[in-house]
Amino acid sequence: MPGDVGDAAGRPSAGQLAPLRIESTPSLVADRIRMGIFDGTFPPDGQLNEVELARSLGVSRGPIREAFQRLIQDGLLRSERNRGVFVVALDADSVQDVYFVRSVIETAAALRLAKSQDAAAISGLEQIVSAIGRSVDGEWSELVAIDLEFHRSLVAASSSPRLIRTFEPMYAETRMLLAHMEIHYERRADLVDEHQAIVEAIQAGDRKLIDRLVHGHMSDSVAKLVR
């Protein structure tokens, strides 16, 4: 519902200033910690120090505590009574679970896209596949980021706000996982083919093939994970 400070897109009416788009301090702090977990600054099982973080980020301890709560909800941190807050280390069962749930969500999303044949979404996926192709010889962390962008876009194409919302923690956990492990590909170019095949199955509207490819892509990833 539009407010009285401009229209729904946040554009100001004449003579008014554009509304400030400032994220709350806790969510900014949570983003910084999340990035630190993704890039390996905060390793699995590592303890996070509230006082130190407050000092280095130049904020008070309240927002740090709130950010911790958020990341605990997301499954990236865990709190141990009387000991403190630690980065979660995903064990083998959790890794299986992440990929299982991802295959459930992403298969459903791909099937919806196969039905809607949303041209913009499909061409977006094709562009990401090309980008994966360009970065197969580059840094692993970059490849991970682009690869996961494919999966995020696929879920976004479901245009189901709730599927998109529930996918976010899986996305975060996968990034955390791949910050410390690599998926071993004999040929990294296979990665391009796997994603390309999924896009083609969506275009062809082949429901059985979509199901098989998405599940295969996920179980294959788990099997090839190496530390």
Added chain:
Amino acid sequence: MTGTASPGDPLGPLRAQSTPALIADLLRAEVLAGTFPPHSQLSEAHLARQLQVSRGPVREAMQRLIQEGLLRSERNRGVFVVALGHDDARDVYLARGIIEGAAAAIVARQVPPAAMLRLQRLLHRLAASAGGPWTEVITHDLAFHQALVDAAASVRLSRMFRTLVAETRLCLLRLEPFYRDGTEVVAEHRGILDALESGRPAKAERLVRLHMDAAAARLAVPERVPLSD
């Protein structure tokens, strides 16, 4: 995590549950009970004063309910109670069909004895509550679905389901006119349980999806169930 006092700590832990979690529980109950009606604004400062806590935990609790879809934040305006529209209701049941359909397929493949007993017990309770107060029927209905998802033993599937429970409750509150005596509700759940017990994954998944589609279709009849004002 747990509420037990540790040794050398005679007073017990100060917070058995975190303050934000307690506040979130409280606010959720109020929203579901209708104390805070759709579109009403929640004031962080006001709530903090009322509950005699600082604003941080109130903000955090609101954040959780935003994630659960019960509140929404409007930039520069504040936090409001959602008014679920028809699209929302359809989306809730779509997401549940996907999550619970996947869970049902796993359960039908494994047929775990303890979980099956639990589901039977919950179905009995649901049947016994049929015809009584609608809010009780809803509680038993949701308990059955929670148990179904938990039986799949996927931590993340269960977590996803939990983020949809509150919204489902809001939807179910509006379904009463369609289930006057509750026998239909019981029959649909009975069908799902039969498919699980007989170890038929494809059928179980299909029945779960149909169950969700049926609920979404009933909610989509605009002139009889005004979802939001």
